[in-house]
Amino acid sequence: MGTITALxxxxxxxxxxxxxxxxxxxxxxxVAIKNGRLTEPGEIxxxxxxVIDARGCIITHGFIDIHAHFxxxxxxxxxxxATGSQAALAGGFTRVCVMPNTDPPIDGxxxxxxxxxxxxxxxxxxxxxxxxxxxxxxxxxxELLEMKAAGAVAFSDDGEPVQDGQMxxxxxxxxxxxxxxxxxxxxxxxxxxxxxxxEGALSTxxxxxxxxxxxxxxxxxxxxLLAEDTGSRLHVPHVSTALSVDLVRHFKxxxxxxxxxxSPHHLGLTDEAVRDFDTHAKVAPPLRSEGDRQAVAGGLRDxxxxxxATDHAPHTVEDKEQDLIQAPFGMIGLESAFGMAHTTLGQxxxxxxxxxxxxxxxxxxxxxxxxxxxxxxxxxELVVLAPDEEWTFTREDIHSRSRNTPxxxxxxxxxxxxTISRGSWFxxx
Amino acid sequence: MSEPTxxxxxxxGLEGVSAQDIQVLLETGFSFREVLERPIKKVPTLTxxxxxxxxxxGSTRTRISFELAEKxxxxxxxxxxxxxxxxxxGEGLKDxxxxxxxxxxxxxxxxxxxxxxxxxxxxxxxxxxxxxGDGTHEHPTQGLLDMMSLQEKFGRLKGLKVGIxxxxxxxxxxxxxxxxxxxxxxxxTVCGPGHLIPPYIGELGVAVNGDIDEVLTWADAVNVLRIxxxxxxDGIIPSVREYRSRFGITNxxxxxxxxxxxxxxxxxxxxxxxxxxxxxxxxxxxxLDQVLNGVAVRMSVLFHLxxxxxxxxEPPLHPEEET
Amino acid sequence: xxxxxTILMDxxxxxxxxxxxxxxxxxxxxxxxxxxxxxxQRRGEFLARRTVDLLRRHRGVEVKFGTVDVTFHRDDFRTxxxxxxxxxxQIAFGVDDLHIILVDDVLFTGRTxxxxxxxxxxxxxxxxxxxxxxxxxxxxxLPVQADYIGQRHPTSENEHIHVHVVEVDGKDExxxxxxxx
Numbered sequence: 001m002g003t004i005t006a007l008x009x010x011x012x013x014x015x016x017x018x019x020x021x022x023x024x025x026x027x028x029x030x031v032a033i034k035n036g037r038l039t040e041p042g043e044i045x046x047x048x049x050x051v052i053d054a055r056g057c058i059i060t061h062g063f064i065d066i067h068a069h070f071x072x073x074x075x076x077x078x079x080x081x082a083t084g085s086q087a088a089l090a091g092g093f094t095r096v097c098v099m100p101n102t103d104p105p106i107d108g109x110x111x112x113x114x115x116x117x118x119x120x121x122x123x124x125x126x127x128x129x130x131x132x133x134x135x136x137x138x139x140x141x142x143e144l145l146e147m148k149a150a151g152a153v154a155f156s157d158d159g160e161p162v163q164d165g166q167m168x169x170x171x172x173x174x175x176x177x178x179x180x181x182x183x184x185x186x187x188x189x190x191x192x193x194x195x196x197x198x199e200g201a202l203s204t205x206x207x208x209x210x211x212x213x214x215x216x217x218x219x220x221x222x223x224x225l226l227a228e229d230t231g232s233r234l235h236v237p238h239v240s241t242a243l244s245v246d247l248v249r250h251f252k253x254x255x256x257x258x259x260x261x262x263s264p265h266h267l268g269l270t271d272e273a274v275r276d277f278d279t280h281a282k283v284a285p286p287l288r289s290e291g292d293r294q295a296v297a298g299g300l301r302d303x304x305x306x307x308x309a310t311d312h313a314p315h316t317v318e319d320k321e322q323d324l325i326q327a328p329f330g331m332i333g334l335e336s337a338f339g340m341a342h343t344t345l346g347q348x349x350x351x352x353x354x355x356x357x358x359x360x361x362x363x364x365x366x367x368x369x370x371x372x373x374x375x376x377x378x379x380x381e382l383v384v385l386a387p388d389e390e391w392t393f394t395r396e397d398i399h400s401r402s403r404n405t406p407x408x409x410x411x412x413x414x415x416x417x418x419t420i421s422r423g424s425w426f427x428x429x
Numbered sequence: 430m431s432e433p434t435x436x437x438x439x440x441x442g443l444e445g446v447s448a449q450d451i452q453v454l455l456e457t458g459f460s461f462r463e464v465l466e467r468p469i470k471k472v473p474t475l476t477x478x479x480x481x482x483x484x485x486x487g488s489t490r491t492r493i494s495f496e497l498a499e500k501x502x503x504x505x506x507x508x509x510x511x512x513x514x515x516x517x518x519g520e521g522l523k524d525x526x527x528x529x530x531x532x533x534x535x536x537x538x539x540x541x542x543x544x545x546x547x548x549x550x551x552x553x554x555x556x557x558x559x560x561x562g563d564g565t566h567e568h569p570t571q572g573l574l575d576m577m578s579l580q581e582k583f584g585r586l587k588g589l590k591v592g593i594x595x596x597x598x599x600x601x602x603x604x605x606x607x608x609x610x611x612x613x614x615x616x617x618t619v620c621g622p623g624h625l626i627p628p629y630i631g632e633l634g635v636a637v638n639g640d641i642d643e644v645l646t647w648a649d650a651v652n653v654l655r656i657x658x659x660x661x662x663d664g665i666i667p668s669v670r671e672y673r674s675r676f677g678i679t680n681x682x683x684x685x686x687x688x689x690x691x692x693x694x695x696x697x698x699x700x701x702x703x704x705x706x707x708x709x710x711x712x713x714x715x716x717l718d719q720v721l722n723g724v725a726v727r728m729s730v731l732f733h734l735x736x737x738x739x740x741x742x743e744p745p746l747h748p749e750e751e752t
Numbered sequence: 753x754x755x756x757x758t759i760l761m762d763x764x765x766x767x768x769x770x771x772x773x774x775x776x777x778x779x780x781x782x783x784x785x786x787x788x789x790x791x792x793q794r795r796g797e798f799l800a801r802r803t804v805d806l807l808r809r810h811r812g813v814e815v816k817f818g819t820v821d822v823t824f825h826r827d828d829f830r831t832x833x834x835x836x837x838x839x840x841x842q843i844a845f846g847v848d849d850l851h852i853i854l855v856d857d858v859l860f861t862g863r864t865x866x867x868x869x870x871x872x873x874x875x876x877x878x879x880x881x882x883x884x885x886x887x888x889x890x891x892x893x894l895p896v897q898a899d900y901i902g903q904r905h906p907t908s909e910n911e912h913i914h915v916h917v918v919e920v921d922g923k924d925e926x927x928x929x930x931x932x933x
Contacts, residue, residue: 201632205444207544207566207604210627277545321523323543325564460838464824467843469874472824502824732824 062094074103339412
């Protein structure tokens with residue numbers, strides 16, 4: 001629950017703790033914003049300013065999601081850049097990297113420019129990811145250099161793994177000097193064999209086609225070898241299995257410059273969520289076993305995995321009302337991301353500040369983005385978090401155009417109280 | 430005598446169904462066997478009850494068996510067979526659900542190619558839902574009729590050693606048998622080509638043995654699954670010859686075992702592939718009993734699920750009271 | 753719960769009553785070869801068995817015996833029966849042209865008898881069907897009457913009659929019960 005409106009001219013966030021993910025330092029103090037920029041509290045008129053009571057709250061840099069699907073162009077019935085931005089803001093995010101698997105896919109500089117132009121006035125910054133291959137078909141290399149010049153921050157055929165090893169190897173060599181990562185959705189589609197959920201005891205009981213952990217791990221292994229071979233920047237998205245975490249750890253120890261992310265749903269849910277044939281829990285890669293869940297969380301704790309990314313994947317009610325075989329993969333995740341990640345990682349012993357790092361400095365490092373310093377004169381790009389607040393995630397919390405999530409009704413610890421970004425703000429009621 | 434009530438509202442699978450419920454369903458199944466042997470095989474039990482048989486996948490046998498069970502209980506029966514074509518046209522579950530709702534059916538018997546589809550249906554309709562096979566998930570009435578046939582033959586299920594032979598991975602019959610038999614205290618070993626045994630099947634409480642001769646030596650009874658021809662077309666089973674020689678219940682193989690092993694088969698059979706004709710027609714097979722028990726146990730399921738409800742007007746009779 | 757208001761019959765009285773009923777049956781049926789005694793599940797079965805025993809003792813003839821369970825033929829099993837206890841129906845003889853004595857413990861609404869008659873008809877076409885009951889408690893809902901009656905005891909709405917037999921209940925007796933609302 002909350003509203004998104006124009007940011008008042010003067011805002012005073014009082015009584016909170018300021019955490020700066022750049023310096024990793026916390027200090028007590030009020031935060032003042034005038035005309036969208038940070039300023040000294042003394043600079044604003046206390047009587048005219050909008051005041052946020054931030055006692056018990058942490059004020060920090062807005063979150064960065066490096067993996068979301070906003071469906072524009074082509075499937076504006078599921079999400080648009082505008083509605084996705086509202087969802088992002090409600091989730092504490094101020095920057096979002098959008099995946100290119102739209103219709104048509106973003107596989108050339110025109111597409112990149114289209115996304116950037118369409119999102120100029122949105123309350124969050126949108127960073128387009130370009131496709132690795134034309135049409136995401138895995139056959140011909142896309143115009144990666146032109147897309148980079150137009151503003152693409154990474155390349156990925158996300159949703160469609162690059163099956164052809166030679167193609168991925170070429171793409172990695174081709175982008176070696178660009179300094180932006182190639183992200184390969186790591187699943188061997190032959191080993192995945194039509195799997196709609198994790199292969200395990202439960203898929204055996206339910207008679208549903210299982211997607212084995214090794215379909216992901218074997219692909220990641222290949223990709224990591226290619227990264228080592230080419231010396232290029234490879235980023236592994238949505239790591240879901242213990243095997244994959246071990247592989248990433250092993251290659252990092254060998255000094256290969258790779259990065260990897262985990263999604264909140266893989267931190268907080270297991271394949272048990274599919275128990276009642278819930279199509280909302282159908283996601284790729286699938287929700288895994290409890291052991292995998294703990295290994296992924298452990299990977300974030302020890303730095304094997306660099307950041308949290310939502311893989312926000314909206315689908316219509318009609319799409320998800322189908323049976324489990326026909327329903328598409330994916331769930332929305334922006335509005336629940338902090339609650340889910342903070343709750344489950346907190347149980348694993350991570351501090352709120354560590355979770356913030358995984359949502360700010362971590363993703364910025366992966367994508368080569370600069371964080372906005374929390375200094376007077378700088379643009380206000382902030383999120384206000386109530387780390388101890390317990391809340392239940394309901395439909396009213398969803399600002400996305402879609403509502404496909406199995407998390408409705410779950411109780412989280414830690415909530416986004418406000419987000420301030422690009423002249424807009426979200427405040428939680 | 431066990432308490433003759435069934436706590437189920439729907440029959441979606443045998444997983445999670447209590448031993449007591451299974452026992453009652455089987456016992457009443459035997460009562461209906463007796464009805465089926467009368468000169469007049471019809472009883473008025475479900476007069477005025479509407480049942481729809483909703484088949485999204487071809488299955489002459491199961492549909493006829495259900496239809497017969499319904500008619501012998503005097504229910505009003507409607508058949509709706511929608512082939513794969515209507516599914517591919519996008520006529521999804523949702524429309525089906527709403528149609529059923531609008532037709533005010535008391536019970537829906539559904540077969541559907543997707544696992545969980547009957548569960549989804551049960552979430553949205555008031556009618557009693559009976560799963561007649563949902564993809565590779567479950568086929569609970571088949572599990573019940575197999576157990577009824579074993580109970581009839583051996584007088585018990587507890588401690589019985591049952592082998593299930595064939596393509597376990599793609600078999601709803603195997604799953605329903607496993608869930609039901611394990612609940613009733615039987616021991617189950619699955620046997621078949623290694624790549625058609627799901628890797629996690631052991632967690633369902635069964636043993637795995639790839640050697641058909643060892644399983645035949647061990648078992649009191651074996652349930653021989655039908656080998657789908659698609660598996661051969663897909664190149665998953667190399668040849669009929671190899672399957673038959675390694676996993677087929679052939680005359681020669683049975684002759685080598687002195688023990689009388691009871692043979693079940695859910696039908697329809699591929700004679701000469703997973704089972705030899707002489708075996709299927711021989712004394713050890715109870716395949717035709719299974720067909721009869723199928724009607725009886727489906728009558729039992731319908732009887733219990735559509736049976737005693739909360740009284741609407743008259744007070745219920747006292748249990749000891751005779752009228 | 754109900755409480756016992758009166759003991760209508762003790763074991764000795766029940767034995768005497770069954771003996772009298774057997775004699776009445778023998779008076780009306782000289783040819784016991786065309787006779788069959790069928791008990792209605794559940795306690796009627798045991799009363800029928802005893803009737804067959806009595807007929808054997810007096811005439812030296814083994815009269816055909818069967819049982820019928822009427823659950824599947826009830827018109828009210830969906831609404832009024834607390835839980836269907838299905839006992840076996842065993843009619844191991846052709847019923848065509850036989851004279852059948854249906855035996856039950858209590859005659860009340862008549863619905864059980866109606867169902868039992870329908871059920872018997874599924875086995876063929878008997879020459880006749882007669883009804884023997886231990887107690888007739890009145891309050892009929894169908895035009896049914898018994899041919900052989902152990903005792904008539906009209907009951908009020910709150911009164912019920914429980915027949916106990918030694919085979920099921922460990923004791924022979926007929927109790928008049930009174931139930932409060």
